Amino acid sequence: MATIQIISAKMYHVRVPLKRPFSTHLQSVEERESILIELMDVDGTIGVGECVAFTSPWYTEETVTTAWHAIEQWLMPLVVNQTFSHPNDLDVVMSTVKGNRMAKASLNHALWDIYSKKMNQPLWKLIGGVRRDIAAGVVIAENNFTNLVKEVEKVAADGYKRVKLKISTTSNVAELKEIINRFPHLQFFADANGAFSKDSIHILQQYDEIGLTLIEQPFGDEENLLSAQVQATMKTPFALDESIASYSDAKQMCQEQSGKIIVLKQGRVGGLSEALKIHHLAMEENIPLWVGGMIEFGVSKAFNAAFASLSSVKYPGDFSSADYFFEQDLASPPVQVQNGFFSLTNEPGVGVLWNHDIIEQFLIKKRVWNEKPRKGT
Ligand code: OSB
Ligand code: MG
Numbered sequence: 001m002a003t004i005q006i007i008s009a010k011m012y013h014v015r016v017p018l019k020r021p022f023s024t025h026l027q028s029v030e031e032r033e034s035i036l037i038e039l040m041d042v043d044g045t046i047g048v049g050e051c052v053a054f055t056s057p058w059y060t061e062e063t064v065t066t067a068w069h070a071i072e073q074w075l076m077p078l079v080v081n082q083t084f085s086h087p088n089d090l091d092v093v094m095s096t097v098k099g100n101r102m103a104k105a106s107l108n109h110a111l112w113d114i115y116s117k118k119m120n121q122p123l124w125k126l127i128g129g130v131r132r133d134i135a136a137g138v139v140i141a142e143n144n145f146t147n148l149v150k151e152v153e154k155v156a157a158d159g160y161k162r163v164k165l166k167i168s169t170t171s172n173v174a175e176l177k178e179i180i181n182r183f184p185h186l187q188f189f190a191d192a193n194g195a196f197s198k199d200s201i202h203i204l205q206q207y208d209e210i211g212l213t214l215i216e217q218p219f220g221d222e223e224n225l226l227s228a229q230v231q232a233t234m235k236t237p238f239a240l241d242e243s244i245a246s247y248s249d250a251k252q253m254c255q256e257q258s259g260k261i262i263v264l265k266q267g268r269v270g271g272l273s274e275a276l277k278i279h280h281l282a283m284e285e286n287i288p289l290w291v292g293g294m295i296e297f298g299v300s301k302a303f304n305a306a307f308a309s310l311s312s313v314k315y316p317g318d319f320s321s322a323d324y325f326f327e328q329d330l331a332s333p334p335v336q337v338q339n340g341f342f343s344l345t346n347e348p349g350v351g352v353l354w355n356h357d358i359i360e361q362f363l364i365k366k367r368v369w370n371e372k373p374r375k376g377t
Contacts, residue, residue, distance in 0.1 A: 002118040004084045004111060005042040008370040009076055012036040012354075013068060014362040018325050022141050022295060025168035025195050027058035032295050033364075035068055035103075036330065036354055039079065039110040040372055047114035048331075048354055049106035050300040052267035059193075059242070059294070060102065060268060067103040072367055075100070079107055080369045087111040088273045101245060101270035108271025109303050109350070117349040122306075124344045127276060129309025133341040136319035137162030137187070139293070145175045152183055159340035162187040162316040164216070168195040169203050177210035187316065191216035194223075194242060201230055208234045213315070214261055216292075217241040227258035239263050241292055246270070247277040254285045261315070263292040266303055275307055282312035293318030298331025302352045305335075305342050316340075330358050 015033045022029045037049035051071065053062040062070075078093045090111050094104050116123040124132070138160050140151045152163055163183075165176065167190045180188050189212065196204045196218045204218050214237045219227045221242035231238050239261035244250050246269055253259050262282060266275045282289050291308045293301070301319065308317050321337045322329030329335060331352040335342065345351030 001085050002115055004114050004118065006039050006079050006082055007042045008040045008368070008372040009080050010038040010369075011068070011071060011076070011367045012359055013064065013364040013366070014330065014359060015364055016326055016330070016362045018295070019327065022325070024141055024166045024193050026193050027056070029054070029295060031055070032297075032325070033064045034297060035064060035071065035106060036297075036299070036359065037071075037106045037110045038354060039107070039114060041114050041118070045114050045117050046353065047110035047112070047117070048299045048350065048352065049108070049110035049113070050297055051102050051106035052294045052296055052300055053102040062100060062102045067100065070097065070100040070103040071106065075103055075107055076369060084111060087115050091271070091273045102267045105267045105269070105271035108273055109266070109299070112272050113350045120348050122345050122348060123303075123350045124306040124309040127272070127306065127310065129306065129344070130311045131309050132344045134305045134308045134319060134344065135161050135316035136337040136340055136342050137164060137189070137316040138320045138324060139164045139166070139191070139318055141166045143171070145172070148175075148179060149182070152179060152186070156183060156186055159338065161340045162189065162213075164189040164191055164318065167192050167207070169200045173206045173210060180211040187213045189214050189216055189239070191241070192218045194218070194220040198226055204230065205234060208236050212236050214239045216263060217243065224252065224256050224258040228256045231257060231259060237261050239290070241265070244269065244278070247274055247281060250278045250281055254281070254287055260287070262287060262289045264289045264307065264313075265292045265294060266307060267294060267300065272303065272307065279310050279312045288312065288314035290315035291317035291319070293320070295325055297326075298322055298329040298335045298352050299350070299354065301335045302331070302350045305344055306350060309344060328358055330355055330362070
């Protein structure tokens with residue numbers, strides 16, 4: 001046990017251009033807005049968090065604006081000038097605020113970072129991680145066949161083990177099959193972001209024969225029964241992403257067999273504490289997990305990587321190097337994937353800090369509670 005006493009906090013709203021647009025059938029993301037969190041304990045220990053809500057509600061209902069409001073107005077007052085013995089304590093306090101899981105996750109993460117520093121252990125070891133090298137995969141959002149082949153060649157040469165392609169009802173299944181055949185050493189995932197419906201089941205079923213490791217979120221996030229019915233007709237496992245917003249959603253997936261794999265995103269489920277509950281469920285139910293990404297900066301990626309050290313995680317996650325989406329990372333040290341693996345820190349905590357010089361270049365606004373000089377400066 002530790003005593004965590006939060007005496008000051010900072011939140012930053014940033015906007016960073018992507019190197020090139022990231023397009024799915026739902027949305028094209030050209031700039032990544034984000035809310036960055038920094039909490040300080042009475043002994044000067046700093047904890048970092050990142051809120052992964054997007055500018056508009058295309059992926060979940062939260063947005064940067066709603067999350068900023070929720071954190072500033074409702075959640076930060078539950079943190080600043082408060083004392084905790086464990087990060088889970090904060091989840092209990094925050095349960096007085098409904099929903100807003102991405103907003104809550106950013107604060108839960110910052111407390112876990114402080115907690116693990118006080119316990120003098122790297123976060124991944126503290127939560128029971130069993131591996132230090134995390135297998136990395138990338139997402140390629142590209143429809144043109146020639147470009148797609150070039151992209152896959154490039155990421156394979158960079159050492160990534162797994163490629164996730166975005167699909168919709170109008171994607172070319174034959175071309176996808178051709179790509180999978182050309183790269184027998186890579187694992188291929190296909191992410192539909194809920195593009196299919198009861199009218200397009202026959203199109204989805206064509207994907208069963210092309211060598212995919214899994215299909216991510218074929219149907220809408222509330223279409224559990226439809227998903228279960230169609231899963232029963234297909235051998236390719238469904239991995240549910242948007243459908244899993246909590247431990248209880250994960251449990252429902254196991255009971256209804258609407259999917260066979262969970263795509264774990266700590267931001268979407270409300271943080272590491274809730275994610276660990278899902279990990280324990282996955283161990284009990286023998287359900288494999290993998291860790292999904294959301295075009296994040298280094299802090300969020302570092303938390304994702306720490307989670308991926310757990311034994312329930314069975315597939316390479318969405319772990320690209322910082323320079324895959326952005327010119328520079330906002331976190332230090334920047335996330336680096338080498339030979340297809342991301343190596344976890346041996347330092348106490350999550351292992352990264354916000355880089356204030358870089359944040360300054362992309363800052364939109366800032367809010368500070370009880371300004372305190374940073375340690376050593
Ligand atoms: O559906 O997995 C998704 C990005 C933003 C929001 C949702 C998703 C994604 C991706 C990219 O697929 C994952 C990444 O950051 O590498
Ligand atoms: Mg997805």
